[in-house]
Amino acid sequence: MVMLGLSSCKTARVVTTRTSAVPLISSGKLIRNIENNAFDYKYLSIKRINCQFDNGKVSASFKASIQAEKDMRIVVLLSKLNIPVGRLWLTPDSVKYINYLENTYFLDDYSYLSSVMDMDLDFETVNAIISNNVMALRDEKRDKENDFEVKIDSGLYVLESVAKLSKRKSNQRNSDKRPARKSPKIITDTPVHQSVYVDPDTFKLRKIRMEDVPNSRNLNISFSDYTNIGKQLYPGEIFLQFMSPESNLEMRVRLANFSTEEESEIRFKVPDKFERINSN
Numbered sequence: 001m002v003m004l005g006l007s008s009c010k011t012a013r014v015v016t017t018r019t020s021a022v023p024l025i026s027s028g029k030l031i032r033n034i035e036n037n038a039f040d041y042k043y044l045s046i047k048r049i050n051c052q053f054d055n056g057k058v059s060a061s062f063k064a065s066i067q068a069e070k071d072m073r074i075v076v077l078l079s080k081l082n083i084p085v086g087r088l089w090l091t092p093d094s095v096k097y098i099n100y101l102e103n104t105y106f107l108d109d110y111s112y113l114s115s116v117m118d119m120d121l122d123f124e125t126v127n128a129i130i131s132n133n134v135m136a137l138r139d140e141k142r143d144k145e146n147d148f149e150v151k152i153d154s155g156l157y158v159l160e161s162v163a164k165l166s167k168r169k170s171n172q173r174n175s176d177k178r179p180a181r182k183s184p185k186i187i188t189d190t191p192v193h194q195s196v197y198v199d200p201d202t203f204k205l206r207k208i209r210m211e212d213v214p215n216s217r218n219l220n221i222s223f224s225d226y227t228n229i230g231k232q233l234y235p236g237e238i239f240l241q242f243m244s245p246e247s248n249l250e251m252r253v254r255l256a257n258f259s260t261e262e263e264s265e266i267r268f269k270v271p272d273k274f275e276r277i278n279s280n
Helices: 027-036 112-116 125-129
Strands: 043-054 057-071 073-080 083-089 094-099 104-108 147-152 156-164 191-198 205-212 217-229 232-243 248-259
Touching: 027 147, 027 156, 027 191, 073 112, 073 125, 083 125, 104 112
Parallel strands: none
Antiparallel strands: 043 057, 043 248, 057 073, 073 083, 083 094, 094 104, 147 156, 156 191, 191 205, 205 217, 217 232, 232 248
């Protein structure tokens, strides 16, 4: 679900090669370097996205494009064989989706989307992924710099920490559209081990690993093929893998044709006779 060189000019892949040893630095300095090198934008569009999705039961490929206004909205357009399949609008407090294949739509908070993905999602999480800045999700009041450890692994900085799995946010109920299957109860207030792998030259994210041992859940996200967008770098490929007792979800996303220019807003307009599939 992730995210567009200005206009249609060709972007160059960025490959970093370090011949000297990586110096060990403090966690505070590493965190500041990550935040200072996060992708900053007011407007961002990614006009060519190829996605491959597999959850062990369903395997599919589709195309998408994204239009985002920072901290305000994210619009995702989905298509298959150049035929519109759906449109997704994300705002800080709502999820809106039009399904053109089934002539339906829904308005919801993030409960249903979290249920489909088998993980808690919210606007801040999606926004952090688009900005390539996982540190934006950090609670600075709770997370002290000395709660993080830094090590070097295979020429990359690794920022490690242990967080506690929180309960579902109060504005997210259990969706009545959750897939009909018996789901094990998630144990909250348990440690989740997090490892963030960072390029020592660009301070861009290369990998994120989260391990929730009590609930047997693991999340891995890798970022590669960084390209120049103006004077900044953005990943051209994102690979996400989420493993749990219930599923093994994989999604590979290839991105191209980026723009940071303001574009006409895509409004949420439901075609006549489309049926709403939730009552909320």
